Amino acid sequence: MLEIENVSRVFAARKGMFGSTPGVRALHEVSLSVRKGESFGLVGESGSGKTTLTRQILRLDTPTSGRILFEGEDMARLSPAALRALRAKVQIVFQDPYASLNPRMSVHDIVTEPMLIHRATLGLNRQQRTDRAAELLELVGLGPQHLYRHPHEFSGGQRQRICIARALAPGPSLVLLDEPTSALDVSVQAQVLNLLIELQQRLGLTYFFISHDLGVIRYICDRVALIYRGEIKEQGETQRLFDAPESDYTRSLLAAMPPDVGRVAGR
Numbered sequence: 001m002l003e004i005e006n007v008s009r010v011f012a013a014r015k016g017m018f019g020s021t022p023g024v025r026a027l028h029e030v031s032l033s034v035r036k037g038e039s040f041g042l043v044g045e046s047g048s049g050k051t052t053l054t055r056q057i058l059r060l061d062t063p064t065s066g067r068i069l070f071e072g073e074d075m076a077r078l079s080p081a082a083l084r085a086l087r088a089k090v091q092i093v094f095q096d097p098y099a100s101l102n103p104r105m106s107v108h109d110i111v112t113e114p115m116l117i118h119r120a121t122l123g124l125n126r127q128q129r130t131d132r133a134a135e136l137l138e139l140v141g142l143g144p145q146h147l148y149r150h151p152h153e154f155s156g157g158q159r160q161r162i163c164i165a166r167a168l169a170p171g172p173s174l175v176l177l178d179e180p181t182s183a184l185d186v187s188v189q190a191q192v193l194n195l196l197i198e199l200q201q202r203l204g205l206t207y208f209f210i211s212h213d214l215g216v217i218r219y220i221c222d223r224v225a226l227i228y229r230g231e232i233k234e235q236g237e238t239q240r241l242f243d244a245p246e247s248d249y250t251r252s253l254l255a256a257m258p259p260d261v262g263r264v265a266g267r
Ligand SMILES: Nc1ncnc2c1ncn2[C@@H]1O[C@H](COP(=O)(O)OP(=O)(O)OP(=O)(O)O)[C@@H](O)[C@H]1O
Pocket: 011, 024, 025, 026, 044, 045, 046, 047, 048, 049, 050, 051, 052, 053
């Protein structure tokens, strides 16, 4: 579904009024492939390049070299119409459900907005968009009675469910989950993770799951890649990587952050 081939991203050195910024090699020869229907985890500490890679997948930034294929097509070579269609197919859920919902918008407007943006692709009229928003709320475990409420009336976990409904609104096949539970209480984390697993099974979604929490990764991801200073240090089946890590970096990461699956699963 998603092939990342030898992607590098270098931010050039810059001279500014208050001195110069050195060049940064944020990604170096990153290669990985995400299969349809799986959950693929990307683990790395702060500054390792996770956001930069995510921005390349969303086509918000362009690699310095290398290429990214989505469903076999080079993202850099898409026509404007194909790029618009791709934007509906690849959606993201951010870490902070408090910051990522506009407090002035109703849940209805938040969830129907992506349908409006992608109306050329989806072809839904006003009533159909409202009906779909109500269905999506039901799907994420919030009833349609919440449609005309505003974000401040919801808890953190409920807000993240609204963010998930918004991400699902244009009918994506790939969902990028950028630390989607790390701003939530532990008990709520487990509920949201279980919801994500359930939605994946029902809708046949593919997840690209970014996290620094190995417990969460182990709970949800089929395969995982570890990124360190812009380079992939190891990747493979999650279970294998935890049981028999091949790189020193993986070993040190596992030693520093023992995965605690029981806590995540709420057991
Ligand atoms: N626009 C930019 N210009 C210059 N350097 C950048 C830019 N964006 C990111 N970087 C640098 O690239 C490196 C990778 O940053 P990135 O934000 O991708 O890491 P990250 O793994 O997402 O970190 P975090 O978990 O803290 O979000 C860092 O050294 C960062 O300072």
